[in-house]
Amino acid sequence: MNSPAPGFGLIAAAAGKDSHVDPLAGIPTVDEPLKTKDFKTDQEVRWCPGCGDYAVLAAVQSFLPELNIRRENIVFVSGIGCSSRFPYYMNTYGMHSIHGRAPAIATGLAISRPDLSVWVVTGDGDALSIGGNHLIHALRRNVNLKVLLFNNRIYGLTKGQYSPTSEQGKVTKSTPLGSLDVPFNPVSLALGAEASFVARTIDSDRKHLTGVLRAAAHHRGTALVEIYQNCNIFNDGAFELLKAPDTRDDAVIRLEHGEPIRFGAEGQHGVARMPDGTLRVVDVAEYGTKRLLVHDAHAPNPEVAFALSRLADPSSLNATAIGVYRDVHRATYDDLLHEQIAAAVDDQGIGDRPVLEDLIAGKDTWHVDT
Amino acid sequence: MAKQVVQLDRVIIRFAGDSGDGMQLTGDRFTSETAMLGNDLATLPDFPAEIRAPAGTLPGVSAFQLHFADHDIMTPGDAPNVLVAMNPAALKANLPDLPRGSDLIVNTDEFTKRNLHRVGYDESPMEDGSLEAYRVHAIPLTSMTVGALKDVDVTRKEAERAKNMFALGLLCWLYHRPTEGTIAFLEQKFASKPTLLRANTIAFEAGWSFGETTEDFSVSYEIKPAPVRPGQYRNISGNLAMAHGLLAASWRSGLPLFLGSYPITPASDILHELSKHKRFGVRTFQAEDEIAGVGAALGAAFGGHLGVTTTSGPGLALKAETVGLAVSLELPLVICDIQRGGPSTGLPTKTEQSDLLQALYGRNGEAPVPVVAPRSPSDCFNAAVEAVRIAVTYRTPVIVLSDGYLANGSEPWRIPDLDELPTIDPEFATEPNHTSADGKEEFWPYLRDPETLARAWAAPGTAGLEHRIGGLEKQDGSGNVSYDPANHDLMVRTRQAKVDRIAASIPPLEVDDPGDDADILVLGWGSTYGPIGAAVRRCRDAGLHVAQAHFRHLNPLPDNTEHVLKRYRTVLLPEMNLGQLAMLLRGRFLVDVISYTQVRGMPFKAAELASVIQEAASDE
Ligand SMILES: Cc1ncc(C[n+]2csc(CCOP(=O)(O)OP(=O)(O)O)c2C)c(N)n1
Ligand code: SF4
Ligand SMILES: [Mg+2]
Numbered sequence: 004m005n006s007p008a009p010g011f012g013l014i015a016a017a018a019g020k021d022s023h024v025d026p027l028a029g030i031p032t033v034d035e036p037l038k039t040k041d042f043k044t045d046q047e048v049r050w051c052p053g054c055g056d057y058a059v060l061a062a063v064q065s066f067l068p069e070l071n072i073r074r075e076n077i078v079f080v081s082g083i084g085c086s087s088r089f090p091y092y093m094n095t096y097g098m099h100s101i102h103g104r105a106p107a108i109a110t111g112l113a114i115s116r117p118d119l120s121v122w123v124v125t126g127d128g129d130a131l132s133i134g135g136n137h138l139i140h141a142l143r144r145n146v147n148l149k150v151l152l153f154n155n156r157i158y159g160l161t162k163g164q165y166s167p168t169s170e171q172g173k174v175t176k177s178t179p180l181g182s183l184d185v186p187f188n189p190v191s192l193a194l195g196a197e198a199s200f201v202a203r204t205i206d207s208d209r210k211h212l213t214g215v216l217r218a219a220a221h222h223r224g225t226a227l228v229e230i231y232q233n234c235n236i237f238n239d240g241a242f243e244l245l246k247a248p249d250t251r252d253d254a255v256i257r258l259e260h261g262e263p264i265r266f267g268a269e270g271q272h273g274v275a276r277m278p279d280g281t282l283r284v285v286d287v288a289e290y291g292t293k294r295l296l297v298h299d300a301h302a303p304n305p306e307v308a309f310a311l312s313r314l315a316d317p318s319s320l321n322a323t324a325i326g327v328y329r330d331v332h333r334a335t336y337d338d339l340l341h342e343q344i345a346a347a348v349d350d351q352g353i354g355d356r357p358v359l360e361d362l363i364a365g366k367d368t369w370h371v372d373t
Numbered sequence: 374m375a376k377q378v379v380q381l382d383r384v385i386i387r388f389a390g391d392s393g394d395g396m397q398l399t400g401d402r403f404t405s406e407t408a409m410l411g412n413d414l415a416t417l418p419d420f421p422a423e424i425r426a427p428a429g430t431l432p433g434v435s436a437f438q439l440h441f442a443d444h445d446i447m448t449p450g451d452a453p454n455v456l457v458a459m460n461p462a463a464l465k466a467n468l469p470d471l472p473r474g475s476d477l478i479v480n481t482d483e484f485t486k487r488n489l490h491r492v493g494y495d496e497s498p499m500e501d502g503s504l505e506a507y508r509v510h511a512i513p514l515t516s517m518t519v520g521a522l523k524d525v526d527v528t529r530k531e532a533e534r535a536k537n538m539f540a541l542g543l544l545c546w547l548y549h550r551p552t553e554g555t556i557a558f559l560e561q562k563f564a565s566k567p568t569l570l571r572a573n574t575i576a577f578e579a580g581w582s583f584g585e586t587t588e589d590f591s592v593s594y595e596i597k598p599a600p601v602r603p604g605q606y607r608n609i610s611g612n613l614a615m616a617h618g619l620l621a622a623s624w625r626s627g628l629p630l631f632l633g634s635y636p637i638t639p640a641s642d643i644l645h646e647l648s649k650h651k652r653f654g655v656r657t658f659q660a661e662d663e664i665a666g667v668g669a670a671l672g673a674a675f676g677g678h679l680g681v682t683t684t685s686g687p688g689l690a691l692k693a694e695t696v697g698l699a700v701s702l703e704l705p706l707v708i709c710d711i712q713r714g715g716p717s718t719g720l721p722t723k724t725e726q727s728d729l730l731q732a733l734y735g736r737n738g739e740a741p742v743p744v745v746a747p748r749s750p751s752d753c754f755n756a757a758v759e760a761v762r763i764a765v766t767y768r769t770p771v772i773v774l775s776d777g778y779l780a781n782g783s784e785p786w787r788i789p790d791l792d793e794l795p796t797i798d799p800e801f802a803t804e805p806n807h808t809s810a811d812g813k814e815e816f817w818p819y820l821r822d823p824e825t826l827a828r829a830w831a832a833p834g835t836a837g838l839e840h841r842i843g844g845l846e847k848q849d850g851s852g853n854v855s856y857d858p859a860n861h862d863l864m865v866r867t868r869q870a871k872v873d874r875i876a877a878s879i880p881p882l883e884v885d886d887p888g889d890d891a892d893i894l895v896l897g898w899g900s901t902y903g904p905i906g907a908a909v910r911r912c913r914d915a916g917l918h919v920a921q922a923h924f925r926h927l928n929p930l931p932d933n934t935e936h937v938l939k940r941y942r943t944v945l946l947p948e949m950n951l952g953q954l955a956m957l958l959r960g961r962f963l964v965d966v967i968s969y970t971q972v973r974g975m976p977f978k979a980a981e982l983a984s985v986i987q988e989a990a991s992d993e
Contacts, residue, residue, distance in 0.1 A: 031834075044841070046853065046854075073836065074836075074839060075833065075834055075835055075836045075837070075838070075839055076833065076834055078675075078833050080672070083844075090841050090843070091841050091843070091854065093841075094839055095839055096833035096839055096840065096841070097840075097841035097842075097843075098672075098675055098702070098841070098842055098843060099841065099842070099843025099844060099845060100668075100671075100698060100843065100844060101694055101695065101697075101698050101844055104664060104665070104668045104694075104695065107660065107661075107664065107665035107668030107669050107672070108668045108669065108671055108672035108675070109672055110658070110660075110665070110668075110669050110672060111631060111633055111658065111668065111669030111670055111671065111672030111673040111674075111676070111680065112672035112673060112675055112676045112833075113672075114631070114656055114658060114669070114673070115629070115631050115656060115672070115673040115676040115677075115678045116676040116677075116678075116833065116834070118834060119676070119833055119834065136661055136662060136665070137661065137664075137665055137668070140660075140661040140665065340656060343651055344651045344652075344654060344656070346651075347651035347652040348651075348652050350652075351652045352652065353652060354650065354652040354653030354654065356624065356791065358652070358653075359620060359621065359624050359653065359791070360791060362617065362620070362650070363617045363620075363621065363788060363789075364605060364607060364788050365607045365609070367405055367408065367409060367554060367607060367608065368605050368606060368607045368788065369408070369409050369411060369605075369606050369607075370604075370605055370606070371411065371598075371601050371602070371603050371604060371606060372603055373600075373603060
């Protein structure tokens with residue numbers, strides 16, 4: 004084995020320089036386009052037949068080639084849970100870590116290696132229960148990470164206890180008389196945690212899912228993508244209202260940047276802002292189209308996005324908005340850190356051996372001859 | 374009139390005052406001047422956990438002890454020869470340690486009725502004859518400082534605050550310390566506040582002149598430099614040495630340093646120090662908690678960097694699960710635990726060695742982790758380098774066990790030549806290392822070096838070596854998930870064997886037994902080296918034949934450990950815990966190790982240990 008150590012000092016410290024122009028700046032690109040099959044591993048996928056995780060895996064594997072970045076520069080880091088087995092099935096670098104800690108581990112990786120595209124795969128229990136602290140701080144810091152939060156509103160791997168996104172009153176093995184606590188709305192939580200990119204999508208809607216993944220990949224900073232994922236074993240049909248052909252049009256609000264917010268099979272419902280500032284679902288025939296809220300994913304202030312996230316019924320999920328709630332540019336933690344490093348090198352010179360020797364010797368030294 | 378100059382071979386000074394009196398700074402400055410003179414020295418800062426405990430109270434007393442000599446010394450000293458007491462609380466808290474006949478310098482301005490009452494003195498000890506056994510120097514330090522500053526445009530409060538510089542000036546005169554360093558220090562510290570610079574400089578010089586002119590001090594003292602190995606020297610504290618050791622090891626290995634940490638006493642200074650060194654490409658990350666700190670460091674290690682986390686006992690507890698993951702992932706990771714008194718929050722600013730078993734065994738599953746312990750403040754540099762060497766060479770997390778005494782204490786240090794550092798070679802994998810049955814070249818992350826058992830380490834960005842690792846048990850070689858019972862048994866034993874193999878790369882346990890005829894062996898590990906060494910010296914001076922051996926590596930233990938233990942009739946092991954290493958050695962080697970323990974938050978006193986050794990030796 005020979006040893007191409009990355010060299011003492013700086014690795015691609017200036018990667019952030021063109022980030023405004025190219026959100027993938029610093030990540031090496033491919034010479035030959037990759038294909039879906041390049042991202043598949045030889046490992047047998049072990050989710051239950053019919054699990055929503057399969058659809059997400061397929062969508063990710065088929066969309067990654069379009070980023071034109073090198074496979075060896077992509078890393079998937081996950082926590083623990085059914086969904087967290089994801090990295091084993093991706094032919095990239097990957098780490099299946101410990102329960103809840105993937106955002107912390109990925110943060111260290113992303114900060115050290117700006118030449119990598121780092122993805123976090125996590126579940127509703129992993130991200131919002133044991134790992135809640137890491138998630139909110141990753142969002143606040145805006146480290147360059149893409150977080151795929153597989154929300155099945157249940158603990159799958161431990162066989163069906165309620166989770167922090169389960170509706171109140173949920174009857175599970177650990178809550179035979181119904182759960183007592185109110186669920187988190189992951190989008191509201193992320194917006195409150197200063198997230199610069201927040202989106203929601205559904206496992207069964209491949210096109211929508213892919214569109215959201217694409218938007219997340221092109222966001223420099225922490226992107227939180229909540230994916231409603233069916234666990235057909237322990238919480239089957241959790242999102243049926245949003246999926247069934249006869250209910251979905253009235254239950255799902257599809258957000259499109261720059262478009263008035265309308266939904267329903269005929270676009271008969273709309274979202275409007277009331278004089279008191281709150282958002283309300285209105286009947287378009289009655290209310291007209293002119294005063295409907297136009298979705299602005301790039302609004303600097305997250306208030307309207309937050310209000311949109313509150314339209315959904317916390318229990319049934321009726322009137323759930325999907326799509327990109329928020330996508331704003333904010334300097335990332337890693338880019339800012341690399342700027343500090345670059346500035347220190349500019350000001351003081353690079354820390355090479357003589358500088359290290361001076362540092363270790365300090366200012367007050369004395370010499371002993373004999 | 375020139376005063377008499379008396380030669381001394383060693384002195385122990387203790388500065389004691391209120392937390393707000395600047396005693397740590399005063400001690401630090403005196404230490405710097407002493408180091409520059411070439412005396413050997415050792416220091417012991419002792420301060421309260423509260424930032425500003427109520428002024429004038431016993432819990433608010435902050436002290437700094439310094440031992441310096443014309444020969445090599447091993448501890449900050451048991452009892453001071455000189456106590457500087459800035460107020461009644463400082464006097465009351467420290468007088469019990471002061472041997473009769475010692476010098477006592479007292480700031481009489483603070484001995485007001487109110488202050489005396491506050492600490493339970495009904496009458497002033499300055500007047501009731503209770504200090505007759507000491508050479509008392511009653512000096513109105515505060516008012517003399519204020520008087521010296523009457524022409525300087527500072528508030529009364531600012532003037533009073535300069536009294537520590539007056540005291541420092543006086544002590545510098547008394548012990549012939551140079552003054553240039555302190556003047557230069559003040560110039561830097563108050564560069565943007567010229568009036569305060571003037572005030573502090575004048576106070577310092579006034580203290581010096583006072584010593585020169587007052588009748589109170591008829592003699593001054595000289596302590597000659599200590600003979601030491603030739604070389605360039607500096608004074609260094611344990612935490613600073615640790616930070617520099619990590620930097621040096623980063624340079625040596627070519628791996629950029631990543632520190633993920635959450636602030637905790639007494640470890641935070643390492644984070645503070647390394648955060649200053651961006652020009653070396655050091656990335657410091659103040660995480661949301663200890664778990665994130667070690668997690669981020671592990672993430673950086675996965676990325677091919679040198680991942681380090683620094684903490685104290687409570688933080689090590691939180692990091693346990695992640696350290697276990699690192700054991701399973703077989704990635705280099707360095708965890709520095711600067712131990713303090715426990716359990717729980719315990720004694721944050723006091724020292725203890727009670728995390729040994731936590732470091733060795735505090736994880737789920739069979740999760741062996743190498744453990745390295747520095748023996749003195751400057752030795753933290755070597756321990757850090759050694760930890761990095763083991764971590765990188767063997768692809769394993771390594772725990773460094775320092776403690777509050779080493780972290781804050783300081784001593785002169787011969788600055789090492791970077792060429793003396795051991796080789797640290799990450800040997801990253803760059804190409805496939807296995808051919809599959811169908812002839813495909815592939816990368817197996819769990820193929821091992823036959824000698825070290827270190828696995829192949831490929832960093833992301835290396836084309837063709839894409840692989841997945843995780844906390845689930847892995848198939849030997851391929852690293853694929855495996856639930857096979859025989860494979861798990863093999864992997865558990867292999868991870869243990871890998872740690873055991875480290876012993877081949879460490880020196881044997883060295884025994885200091887001058888006549889090769891000692892009846893008793895005194896063992897130790899970590900920061901007890903100084904006190905044990907000083908105690909052994911005393912015993913030898915008294916004619917006892919005593920051997921001493923000190924562990925740097927707690928896991929694996931040096932190969933000759935059993936042999937050494939079985940060579941002596943009596944084996945004594947002092948520890949600042951309830952006998953953790955003693956239990957381990959007894960269990961492992963069936964040797965009747967006598968455990969002597971103290972958990973007082975302070976290092977052992979040499980005199981006490983000497984009598985314990987004498988007693989153990991005579992029990993035979
Ligand atoms: C420290 C720790 N505590 C508990 C567990 C057990 N555990 C594993 S996965 C899990 C919940 C997973 O739920 P979620 O994140 O929603 O993932 P899903 O399986 O639903 O995809 C729990 C409690 C664990 N592995 N580690
Ligand atoms: S338990 Fe549920 S989430 Fe887990 S694999 Fe099965 S279906 Fe999927
Ligand atoms: Mg779940």
